[in-house]
Amino acid sequence: MTSVRPLDVPALLGEFHRRHPGVLLQISAVPTGSQGLVDALLERRLDLALVSLPGPRPAGITLTELTTSVLDLVVPADHPLAKRRTVPITEFAGLDFVDSPVGYGNRAVADRAFAAASVPRRVTVETTDLATSVAYVQNGLGVALLPRFAVSEEQGVAALTVDDADLDWRMFLAVPSERTPSAAARAMIALGREFLA
Structure with missing residues (x-):
């Protein structure tokens, strides 16, 4: 890390x-x-x-x-969800995700949240670097669940709070x-x- x-x-x-x-x-x-x-x-x-x-x-x-952080849903600035402040995990079905490989902590947090909500998820891009994850989202290759500290508004993305899932990253x-x-x-x-x- x-x-x-x-x-x-x-x-x-x-x-x-x-x-x-x-x-x-x-x-x-x-x-x-x-x-x-x-x-x-x-x-x-x-x-x-x-x-x-x-x-x-x-x-x-x-x-x-x-330290601890919450994983927020990060979407491109022009994504239909970008204007919202919060979103339930049930609305994630059908979205393409950028995520870390299996074994990484943020991936484990996300996988557990999706399993708990019985929501299917498709990971189309795997990367080991948080900054690169933001770049993939910024370029429209998917959305991501990322620690709040990893994202800023200047990056051309929007971060939304997921209001109904345990997405605590420690x-x-x-x-x-x-x-x-x-x-x-x-x-x-x-x-x-x-x-x-």
Whole structure:
């Protein structure tokens, strides 16, 4: 989650590197999103991870909530829904969606909301970057459910509140609960809290 606005990850990592130049800092992304990061933590390939996971806490993982946002329906500025402020999820049937691949937190939140409402959904564009998702919507390739912080009016899109679905997106710092974090991991956790304060 290197481009998530509530936490400036490059600035955080740069500050960590300045404060702890002797620590080898390795950053990894996985194509399977938050679920893949959880798997890497459990397999001892990572010390900590930024994840977005709806539902119950995964076994063997300790989660510290860092921030939360609501997923809004994002449509092109000229879309028939663009003039509205709110929309029920039942009106989404038949729309083409831009979304993250399965395993990513925002995709899991959206999939759960659609399942709970018994509304079918068609994802026609998958991308791992929120800014690119907005660009696909802006260019008429679909609509998207995106965290509120990821969208601005200057982008040529409109964001609508979905008034009847649980679309809370939460970002966590995840660590394995079966092992004590290393000194370097504890320093990163403390710095992350400092950045969010």
